Every structure is written in structure tokens, then in C-alpha cells.
Amino acid sequence: MTKGTHLIISTATELLRINIRHLLYIQADGNYSILCQVGGENRTVTMQLGQIEKLLEQQIDNSADTFVRIGRGLIVNTAFIYSINLPKQQLILSDSHQGRYTLSASRQSLTELKQYIEQNL
Secondary structure: OOOEOEEEEEOOOOEEEEEHHHEEEEEEEOOEEEEEEOOOOEEEEOOOHHHHHHHHHHHEOOHHHHEEEEOOOEEEEHHHEEEEEOOOOEEEEEOOOOOEEEEEOOHHHHHHHHHHHHHHO
16 A cells, blocks of 8 residues: 555544644544644544554654654644643644644653654654
8 A cells, every 4th residue: 555645544434534734633532532633623533542653654654754652642743843841741733824732741751752853853
């Protein structure tokens, strides 16, 4: 299968096709995952975050550079990272159109993300 630019999630009742350039982050919610997109649109799917992470690896070119897992509850598109604030334990994403999205994460996870960005991006 050729890797592409869209994440395709297929369930028994629905097919979801999302351009990764519009995917800001994915947040865990128990056995569900919330896909947050540019413009504020959110979609909830009945897949755990680990399953979505595997789909990204299978379907998307350079997914390891584009999407980074932060702790147990988040996968973030690195293209939208605007600010990492360690003391406040906040990650701010900006989509350049609709505004900013503030996410909470552990200090350790944010420190690792900061180091990753400094070394790789």
C-alpha cells in the first residue's frame, strides 16, 4: 500500500478520510479518540490512541517526523506546535487561521518533546 497524505479510519458504520495537513492533534478519551482539526472541527472515533498511532505509521509518509506521541493521551502534529511552556505544563498549537489550542501535558512529556524538536526539527 502506498503511503499518502490522508489518514483513513474505517469502522463498521463509517469511513473517515482526513488530510493530515488539517489534523492538529489526537486526544485519548478512554476507548475513544478525538481527532481535532484546523477550524475547530472535532471527530470522535471508536479507536484507542495506540490504534490510531499504528494507522498513522502505516498510512502516512514520514509519520514519525510529523506526529509525536506525548504521554499516554496525545498525538500532536509537530507542524502546528507554537509554544511549549514547561512551568505551566502547557503545549500551545496554532493553526494560523482560527487561533490557538492549549493542551495540558506532564512536565516530563513536554521536556522530551522540547528536546526532540530542538534536535530533529
